[in-house]
Amino acid sequence: MEQAATMVTFTVDDREIQAEEDANLLDACLENGIFIPNLCHIPGRSRPRASCRMCFVEIEGVDRPVTSCTERVQEGMRVRTDTERVRRLQRAGLQFLLSVHDVDCGHCPSNKHCPLQDIARVLEVGLKSKRLDKILSTPPVIREHPLLDYYPNRCILCGKCLDACRQRLGQPLLTFARRGFETVISFFGEKERDSFACGAEPLCAAACPVSAIRLRSAGESAPEP
Numbered sequence: 561m562e563q564a565a566t567m568v569t570f571t572v573d574d575r576e577i578q579a580e581e582d583a584n585l586l587d588a589c590l591e592n593g594i595f596i597p598n599l600c601h602i603p604g605r606s607r608p609r610a611s612c613r614m615c616f617v618e619i620e621g622v623d624r625p626v627t628s629c630t631e632r633v634q635e636g637m638r639v640r641t642d643t644e645r646v647r648r649l650q651r652a653g654l655q656f657l658l659s660v661h662d663v664d665c666g667h668c669p670s671n672k673h674c675p676l677q678d679i680a681r682v683l684e685v686g687l688k689s690k691r692l693d694k695i696l697s698t699p700p701v702i703r704e705h706p707l708l709d710y711y712p713n714r715c716i717l718c719g720k721c722l723d724a725c726r727q728r729l730g731q732p733l734l735t736f737a738r739r740g741f742e743t744v745i746s747f748f749g750e751k752e753r754d755s756f757a758c759g760a761e762p763l764c765a766a767a768c769p770v771s772a773i774r775l776r777s778a779g780e781s782a783p784e785p
């Protein structure tokens with residue numbers, strides 16, 4: 561017979577919460593309606609990617625803010641999600657992302673259900689802030705794949721497309737290519753239209769929270785370079 565999980569009690573912003581011992585801290589907060597900015601987190605993933613550096617919290621007894629997606633809940637832990645240090649890190653992270661992001665919400669399919677918009681609202685950061693110079697890549701849409709368009713200036717490098725593809729096929733047919741500011745998602749393997757594994761419903765496009773991968777539709781025109 562399966563053993564019942566041990567429950568622990570801990571506090572987040574003075575609110576008492578119960579969760580299974582060793583549960584993921586970010587998941588536990590989100591499940592209890594406590595919003596912590598996050599972009600690369602996939603609930604239930606045993607090894608968090610922890611690449612977006614947005615989900616910071618402070619934990620009593622730990623000297624510096626930590627990423628909540630890499631923490632496990634423990635009995636009696638005291639967590640704060642909205643300290644000055646946390647907000648400073650999150651704002652800097654968001655502003656950096658926006659400096660390589662083409663903020664054109666009016667023409668973006670993710671408008672109104674976009675995690676960047678949600679996070680910007682919570683952090684009170686303007687999406688069109690001019691604090692950092694923009695570095696946008698060209699061309700704005702890459703059409704190397706027979707069926708999919710990739711918009712590098714929307715991509716937040718969260719890795720959710722890779723994860724979705726890996727879950728379906730075992731070995732993802734996309735990867736991160738290049739480095740630093742120039743990092744992009746690149747497709748390989750499925751260059752032949754006939755062998756496209758996903759058919760009309762590519763999981764990578766469905767998993768992308770910012771519409772950076774789109775199934776090309778006959779009527780859709782690419783933005784001008």
Ligand code: SF4
Binds near residue numbers: 663668
């Ligand atoms: S991804 Fe979000 S912030 Fe970026 S253009 Fe689309 S809706 Fe706007």
Ligand code: SF4
Binds near residue numbers: 770
């Ligand atoms: S294409 Fe979308 S899902 Fe993939 S890394 Fe970029 S933003 Fe994330």
Ligand code: FES
Binds near residue numbers: 597598609610612627
């Ligand atoms: S959600 Fe924790 S680092 Fe991205």
